[in-house]
Amino acid sequence: MKKISLLVLFISLLGCENAYVPENKIKEDVTFLANDGLEGRQTGTEGEKRAAEYIAQRFTDIGLMAKGTNNYFQEFSFKPKTNPHQKVTYSAEGDSTITGTNVIGFIDNEAENTIIIGAHYDHLGYGAEGSLYRGSEKAIHNGADDNASGVAVMLNLAGKLKTSNPNNNYLFIAFSGEEMGLLGSNYFTKNASIDLTKANYMLNMDMVGRLKQDSTLAVYGVGTSPILKQIVTSNNKSFKIIENESGVGPSDHTSFYNSDIPVLHFFTGQHEDYHKPSDDSNKLNYKGMETISNYIYNIITDLDDNGKLAFRKTKNESEETPRFKVGLGVVPDYLFDGEGMRIDGISEDKPAQRAGLQKGDIVIKLGDSTITDLMSYMRSLSVFEKGDKTTVVVERNGKEVEAEIKF
Template sequence: MRLYPLIFLSLLLSCSSVKKTDAQAGSQLLKDVEVLSSDAYEGRKTGTKGGEKARVYIASRFKEIGLKTLPTFSGYEMPFTYTGKKGTAIEGKNMLAYVEGKSKNIIVISAHYDHIGIINNEIYNGADDNASGIATLLKLASHYTKNKPDHTLIFAAFDAEEAGLQGAKAFIKNPPVQLENIKLNINMDMVSHNDKGELYACGTFKYPQLKPSVFSKNSKVKIILGHDDPKLGSNDWTNQSDHSAFNDKDIPFIYFGVEDHKDYHKATDEFKNINPAFFTNASEAILEITQRLDHQLYLKSVINEKKTIN
């Protein structure tokens, strides 16, 4: 008879532990956005002290999570140079890390950390654009350091997206790994601010083989496929964020983002104006879909290898 109370107590403690872990993960997700979009980071414009401060924070989180540095680098930074509007050379720095998987095939999970800085003495903090993407990237990285993926995962926090996708282009131009080994790019740019609970997943128009994996069981967020048909003109998001550089090399991509809102590229894109509940659910859905894509693409590669051998 004493066994039942003990079992009941054990279950309560177990449930309490799970809830606590989930709460901590959600708290960290929001904390990462709040920190990166605070005034201290001065809008994280490429080549500024605010941008450097953002890199220090990202590096500290990479290290805390337990991410490895790529063999071709001594640290997490990948410096690159591009020409600015006035013809001056500007140095940017991507932040790269990885988790080794069962396969040498690679999925690049990306988000840009830069924003547009200070304009007319106003700080443009870029909470949704794109501290939210970086926070989600860190959430995914934390998950995969504890749960071995099928693919090797490169986590890429790109710089200079706002200057014309310069960080992603530099990554593709001078890749730290063989491009043919990159089987997918999952890119996140603005995933925390939507009043209707809608998160778009762009990319299945050109890469329909990905479509069966792009859905969520979370009823609190609506995953909508679209914004990827060239006939849509300016509503085609295929070239509007860092995934474009991968697509240019015919590397399949899924881009997660929300439609433009009233705070887009305004000083009001602040932490207090994101939708915390939506953001938490959206990040969970992105993780769920990433897990499914990782596993399904891996299974297909294994099947194809067996067919080749036979």
């Protein structure tokens, strides 16, 4: 009997020889993508191409089908903007064009609908437009949190979904050109390698590597389908969730929302290393990333038998954002849900630093305006011009501190 049992086990193992066993390679993936050798993965560079090849190999290892126009790759060429208000146009490769590469893998469960799971993998190279680095020497911006973290979680999900939740197909996309204006995701929605009318919903991970001690996680897009808010809440066992209904934001989910597809965007918040050379892999919370991956997987599992989700338009908060000519030179804590606007980072030689403001200060008054949240902070800022002076009141360690600001 023992021999028969061993024989059955041996035959079973032979049958599973090619089955992918999910692995946690989150740290390994981030370490490779955020290595100095890739020189910051700027769109169109050799470093970005090496990152694309790595992601394609990971797709192969997991067993995903290639779903690009050239194996796993979907290339797109464009002429870079010459001014910030110019619209980027895609064009044939030629002089002065840049070529980006989306990397696309597919799990075909022969289902009616497809869930799209994405994360951008490009970054700022040695300090492209958008860098907040003020040093005199050029330095590699490795973008560990932004956004090797999102790609690593996407790959982790691909491994888990390879042999589970078969009621949908799954399309995994590592986007290029996000830092230059959501170019890769925009291009894909106009040149999709699947029928987008069969897209169920889209999940986007952008900057999910810095889960803080209070476990605050932002989930945007909960209003883009009637069921999403309930699903996000009912599956939460680990996080302090900050919800936002809008499907519009500064990341790739926006391209899919604009194509009438429900979206969720996951984000652990900005920090003082954002868009700087100091955004390195040794600063990430890998246990937190694994917890986020498990949470997203549970959401997918919960929705597995729900069929295609209904799409709903949301109020676009960005249209109501006041325009302003000056700034304090701070990074707001976008996950802060208390009264006021908490400062998460201070830029060098800007009004806030010169006034002695500190990271962790909560701005509660600016000029004559009481600050209750980020929107009221921006409204109050919009009335000032360069050269103006005013007072700012912050809460610091339970005490109010007043300082003079010169814009």
